[in-house]
Each structure stands twice: as structure tokens, then as C-alpha cells.
Amino acid sequence: xxxxxxxxxxxxxxxxxxxxxxxxxxxxxxxxxxxxxxxxxxxxxxxxxxxxxxxxxxxxxxxxxxxxxxxxxxxxxxxxxxxxxxxxxxxxxxxxxxxxxxxxxxxxxxxxxxxxxxxxxxxxxxxxxxxxxxxxxxxxxxxxxxxxxxxxxxxx
Numbered sequence: 001x002x003x004x005x006x007x008x009x010x011x012x013x014x015x016x017x018x019x020x021x022x023x024x025x026x027x028x029x030x031x032x033x034x035x036x037x038x039x040x041x042x043x044x045x046x047x048x049x050x051x052x053x054x055x056x057x058x059x060x061x062x063x064x065x066x067x068x069x070x071x072x073x074x075x076x077x078x079x080x081x082x083x084x085x086x087x088x089x090x091x092x093x094x095x096x097x098x099x100x101x102x103x104x105x106x107x108x109x110x111x112x113x114x115x116x117x118x119x120x121x122x123x124x125x126x127x128x129x130x131x132x133x134x135x136x137x138x139x140x141x142x143x144x145x146x147x148x149x150x151x152x153x154x155x156x
Contacts, residue, residue: 011125014096019087025070031088032067035059035095035124044119044130052130062120066097073099081088096121 037059113136
């Protein structure tokens with residue numbers, strides 16, 4: 001077959017790669033201590049109004065924000081537990097952190113994948129990569145279908 005395949009985007013490769021969940025506060029603290037502070041990171045907000053944003057930040061700022069995530073996420077859930085919403089990957093010295101908003105995550109089985117709320121990366125994403133991680137707009141028909149099933153189930 002002819003032609004060279006397009007090179008894989010390093011940011012997307014890490015974004016879609018195997019990440020480790022920060023399921024305990026101890027693991028979160030240990031990971032926070034390992035984050036590189038001597039380089040530029042990028043804070044990406046995929047759900048920002050008007051499209052995703054990407055802001056370069058010093059490593060010290062990202063380390064401080066990461067350290068505060070457990071408390072921030074616990075406050076969002078109204079629970080004491082703020083772990084389990086953050087996933088970290090490191091490959092070849094490059095880092096990526098995905099954070100999910102617990103208020104956007106379901107509490108049961110379904111076909112809904114919650115959108116990523118915030119991303120920190122040592123790799124600057126290309127415009128194409130930013131577009132690729134932007135969540136699609138909500139589909140009202142999915143909610144209507146769920147609501148109809150719930151009404152039937154509850155007899156209303």
C-alpha cells in the first residue's frame with residue numbers, strides 16, 4: 001500500500017493511553033511530589049465556553065493545583081472523599097493529568113462517558129488535538145430516551 005501514515009500526535013497518544021487512577025490520598029500525595037516543577041505545563045479546559053482553552057503555566061503552579069485537587073473535588077461531591085476523579089500518565093518524561101468533575105459523572109451503569117473537565121500536560125496540544133478532546137454538545141434525545149424509560153419503570 002502506498003503513502004506514509006500520519007505520525008501519531010504525542011499529546012493524544014498520552015491522553016488516550018493508559019493512566020493511573022489516584023484512588024487514595026496517599027497515592028495522590030506521592031504523585032504530587034513526583035510532578036516536574038522545572039518545566040512548562042499546559043492547563044487545558046476542554047469544556048470552556050466558546051471552545052477549549054490551553055494556558056501555559058509554571059510547574060510549581062501545576063504542582064500546587066494538583067496538590068489541592070483532593071480537597072477541591074471533595075467539596076464538589078459534598079463527601080469527604082475527593083479521590084478517584086484524577087488520572088495520571090507519564091511516558092518518556094512527558095506527563096498528563098486528566099481530571100473529571102464528579103458532578104458530571106453518573107452513579108450507575110449506562111452508555112454515558114463523562115467529559116474530561118480539566119487536563120494538565122507537559123506536552124502542548126496542537127489545535128487538532130484540542131479539537132479532538134473537545135466533548136460533543138449534549139444530545140437532548142439521549143436524555144428524553146432515558147426519561148421515558150424512567151417514567152415507564154417508575155409507572156409515571
